Amino acid sequence: QVQLVESGGGSAQAGGSLRLSCAASGRTFSGYTMGWFRQAPGKEREFVGASSRNGGSTYYAESVKGRFTISRDNAKNTVTLQMNSLKPEDTAVYYCAARLLFYTTDPGSYQYWGQGTQVTVSS
Numbered sequence: 001q002v003q004l005v006e007s008g009g010g011s012a013q014a015g016g017s018l019r020l021s022c023a024a025s026g027r028t029f030s031g032y033t034m035g036w037f038r039q040a041p042g043k044e045r046e047f048v049g050a051s052s053r054n055g056g057s058t059y060y061a062e063s064v065k066g067r068f069t070i071s072r073d074n075a076k077n078t079v080t081l082q083m084n085s086l087k088p089e090d091t092a093v094y095y096c097a098a099r100l101l102f103y104t105t106d107p108g109s110y111q112y113w114g115q116g117t118q119v120t121v122s123s
Contacts, residue, residue, distance in 0.1 A: 002026045002098045002112045009094060009117030012086050016121070020081040022096030022114055030054065030074040033103045035110055036081045038092035038119075047105035048094070051079055059103055064090075086121045093118050 003025040012018050022034070035050040048068065049060040055072040067086075072079040079096060094117050097110035104110075 002029065002032060004096050004098060004112055004114035006094065006096055006114040006117040009119050011120045011122065014087055014121055014123045016086050017082070017084045018086065018119060019083070020094055020096075020117060020119070022079045022081075024077045024079070024098065026077070029077040032098040032100060032112075034070075034072060034079040035097045035099070035103065035107075036070060036079075037095045037097060037107050037110075038090075039095070039116075040089075040092040043092075045095070045107045047107065049081070050103040050105075052103065061105070083119070086119075088121050088123045091119060091121050 005023045008020040036048040037045050038048050039045040047061050049070045051058050051070045051072045058070045067084050069082040096114045098112040099110040
């Protein structure tokens with residue numbers, strides 16, 4: 001089992017940056033694909049990006065490609081989401097999630113979730 005805790009959310013102006021972190025418990029962190037999702041008020045939870053188990057491959061939604069970067073440190077059981085060139089439409093609660101198999105954009109396929117952290121971008 002994996003427990004996930006996000007941190008680093010907050011407020012930023014459009015064009016600014018924020019860095020989210022997700023700390024995982026358990027000794028098998030390297031066995032999980034890690035995903036980032038977000039959910040804005042009144043909208044469905046959507047895929048932001050994911051990291052393969054060894055961090056060698058990353059995948060991004062088109063809406064964040066070129067602006068967001070995912071990295072992970074399996075020795076520290078952490079995965080981060082660096083968000084640059086933020087836009088007001090990036091405002092949402094951001095979640096990290098873990099799954100045992102290859103990455104997918106379907107949030108229903110991830111077995112473990114953090115509690116979420118709010119990101120607010122003002123224009």
